[in-house]
Amino acid sequence: MIPAAFEYARPTTVDEALQAIAAGGDDVKVLAGGQSLIPVMRLRLAAPETVVDLGRVAELRGVRDDGDAIVIGAMTTHHDVMTDPLVQQYAPLIAEATETVADRQVRARGTFGGALVHADPAGDLPAVALALDAEFVIAGLEGRRTVSAGEFFVDYLTTAVEEGELLVEIRVPKLAGEWGMRYEKFNRVAQAWSIVAVAAVVRRENGHIAEARIGLTNMGSTPLRATAVEAALAGAQASPETIAAAARSAAEGTSPSSDLNAQADYREHLAQVLTRRAVTAAAGL
Amino acid sequence: MTAVEDRPTTEAPEREVGKARRRKEDARLITGRTTWTDNMVLPGMLHLAVVRSPVAHAKISSIDTSVAQEAPGVVAVLTGRDVADEQGSIPCAWPVTPDMVNPGHPSIAVDEVNHVGEAVAVIVARSKAAAQDAVELVDVDYDLLPAVLDMEEATGQDPDLCHDHLESNRSFHFVFDGGEAGTGADTDQVFADAEVVVSRRFVQQRLIPAFMEPRSVVVQPQGDNYTMWSSTQVPHILRIMLAMVTGVPEHKLRVVAPDVGGGFGGKLQVTPEEVISLLVARRLGKPVKWTETRSESLMTAHHGRDQIQYIDIASDREGNVKGLRCRILADMGAYLRLVSPGVPVLGAFMFNGIYKFDAYRFECDGVFTNKTPTDAYRGAGRPEATFAIERIMDELAVELGMDPLELRRKNWIKAEEFPFTTVAGMTYDSGDYETATQQALELLGYDELRAEQQRRRESNDPVQLGIGFSTFTEMCGLAPSRVLGSLSYGAGGWEHAAIRMLPTGKVEVVTGSTPHGQGHETAWSQLVADRLGVPFEDVEVLHGDTSVAPRGLDTYGSRSLVVGGAAVVNAAEKVVAKARRVAAHLLEASEDDLDYTGGKFSVRGTPGSEVSIQEIALATFAAHNFPEGVEPSIDADATFDPENFSFPHGTHVCAMEVDTETGMVKIRKYACVDDVGTIVNPLIVEGQVHGGLAQGIAQALFEEAVYDADGNLTTGTFVDYLVPSAADLPHFDTGNTVHEAPGNPIGAKGVGEAGCIASTPAVVNAALDAVRHLGVRDIRMPLTPERVWRALHDGGDGGDRATAGTNAYGGAQTETTAGVSTPQSALGGDR
């Protein structure tokens, strides 16, 4: 449980950080809250040559209002995200899901950006970002680029953030109209990762579901959208029966893994039940 | 000398026994500002790291340590071959049958490894980090052998062998037959004549004790003497065993268990790492330290439970039970450790529970598999027995169409029948099962919950409700030495205590029953305060160091208060008897004319003439004015050896909600009424019950040590070995009845294991009660939501779990605990 030796850099700006990464050698790891990276280093599954600690990069912390979106700095801790008034007003789904992450101690250190770049299929925030159509601002030595949530999650523990780059902020569009949201997380003990979870964002218009966006946690190597359910719900009547019928296709196109907590077929079943529950709640029924 | 003059000489101090005192040791334990072994730093201390086998079963074809030897900071690298002549075998103190097979257990494997995590070499370095870095530099070649992992296969036709120098995978075959022992009728005959027979196969999954403080050892050589500090439950046993294993003479060894952060049986052991640390310190003449990581702890500290139980129960149509037959496969793991074989044998006398059977037969095979050895874990043998009987009683009730409580009531021992000798030959001391049950039902709000259960069934609610019982007893207070002898255990079961009266009137109590978090310092102080009439705060309890507390048999089997506390009380009585002679001298009266209350002697009928025990302590210290021919000491010691076990009992009732859509189970309410005899400290009793319930419920719902097809432990971190926290457990409604234990001067029966022994079957029975009407007959522990869902949807008992660790941390647990991955153990399962 002692990490292998490594070089350490602690920049104070994004530019310095990018330079430290470029100068750090072949195997550089960025340290955010350390809640995923440090355990892996202690178990010696990762033995980076250099660790670039973002803890002092003030510009990466905090949430701001940017007109049609709220912008969450990558280094904003889970605790700060959860309790932020802008998040609570415009993206309560993020607050709700973040509250289910781990325990107080982990939430005090772990960061929104770290959780998204880590892209653990069992992590709660990727599916939420996907359901909210969030955008990811990535910085490199050549400048900044923005990718959609759909492009951001590439594979198991792999995102669009390339070597030498940093995730700097996440833009969450403000939603217009009458939206309801719900995160249904299924796990066995209080501070555990999701076995399966469903993030539902639903817009209602005179008794109908105008639009539904559904993100699935841990139903494949990346977070997924339950597109078949979304299609079935678009324009449908907001009734328990229609929702239940639509939710039956929640596992379509997914490829969940089998592990100690669940085999694939059970995960598929859970996705259906949890989708029904999440959409029902988000639709205000 | 005025040390005692300013004491208020008012009325007798308040009675301590029965007071809910906060534990005096807690502040230092909770803040960690104490003597945890790993906190020790000695000048020149070297650090050990253990190189461990990544494979379950293999011949070691070569070990190359040359690169590691050269690594910075490394002082030495030792393999099993290097210490083969001096390491002996990890001892097994409990040969349960004369022909028990013990394959021998080197501390460092020499030719063959038999489980993942077995030590193959030890690095000695100047820092912990240097030692850890060098672990990866040791190059070991293994010739793989087939891994034996399944007990039924291991004892079936032509099995692979766990130890190829043995003839089979069987270590022993232990039988208790009531007919042969003369405690019951002929079992086969009773079954042949029975109107109803119900047979079931129950699985007691493998568990990990998961104590909070990881194990740690420090050894300091000093000339030809050695002092070992170890995070152990059993410093006294450890000292004797280390002497026998390593040849360091017993009087040259001092073992200290400083403050120890939990054990649950998991530190009732002589570990390979303790032996290795002593060997290295002896060889290098330098102090050494070894502290395990959590992964090492989960993988290599001994595991518990792991039985397959084939249980038959016979009764008549009216529900009068007649016979019980138990056939047990008990997984020993790869080796026999200190009491591995004794664990199922401790259960052998408890499968009949609180019921009156005519006939009883128990047989158990101890089986070797290529897994971490098993040994004591909270309850050791008795949870397994209690689970079997309390589950089969429910199954019989279903078969007979009877209410499960009615069936129990019909068969249990009545209050007026105590003491009662059971079909297993045990004499239950005292109790009243009916009263405890009535109280528990009231605590639960039984009638209302039954009504709600009915409503949910009728409305086809997706969330169903069930109620489950466990009306249990257990044998505690290990143990009468003669009984242990008759079961071939290698030691006695007495306990020792000494009391030293200091000149200032303060009291030192020396106990041989070494605590590891139970609160002995508080409870012993309460006992002594009452007997000696001294303030609670004036008592200091010393323990855990074989040079301070030279005689003792330590803490396990709910024995401390019942045996160790009894020794303390007897020692206090001896102090009082000695003090009485001095008092008579000082008061110029006859001993017979003295009254003793509240720590003061007074001459009967002569008001104002009194002397306190503190004053006597001072007079004894000065010895200026002492009775003729009496040695100037009122200190005393006592050794208590009980004549019988004590038998706590209780009724536990669990109400369980089952979400039939997801399989999630949730305890709605839990009530229990335990009879643990006299209660010295209600707060400690409550704490022990809560902790025990947590662990018993954890077996039912959460915990399981899982091995994959290659013998890798895939529940190798707390991400996958699910220990519940307070957030995952319900509020507990607890109560007590008190029937004093007749077998010790306190009247206590022992509470350390009760909650853990009783709760597991109540929880499983409750879940089954919720879904039996949906066709579910059994669900295997732990009741994961997946298993419950499968049992509901596919029938069966929920089946095996997938063995891959979860993907959080990228499946790290498999890699670190095993070091290898094969197609079967691929990280993250089938991804």
Ligand SMILES: Cc1cc2nc3c(=O)[nH]c(=O)nc-3n(C[C@H](O)[C@H](O)[C@H](O)COP(=O)(O)OP(=O)(O)OC[C@H]3O[C@@H](n4cnc5c(N)ncnc54)[C@H](O)[C@@H]3O)c2cc1C
């Ligand atoms: C006990 C425990 C329980 C947990 N339970 C949950 C749970 O229930 N649900 C859940 O979702 N999560 C859970 N987590 C994970 C938690 O959310 C972590 O905080 C998160 O996964 C990683 O965030 P971090 O800030 O700690 O990142 P770090 O561990 O510091 O980094 C994680 C990875 O992301 C990279 N990285 C971080 N920031 C950046 C950046 N700005 N740009 C580029 N790369 C970056 C790092 O290099 C590293 O590879 C748990 C963690 C623990 C320890």
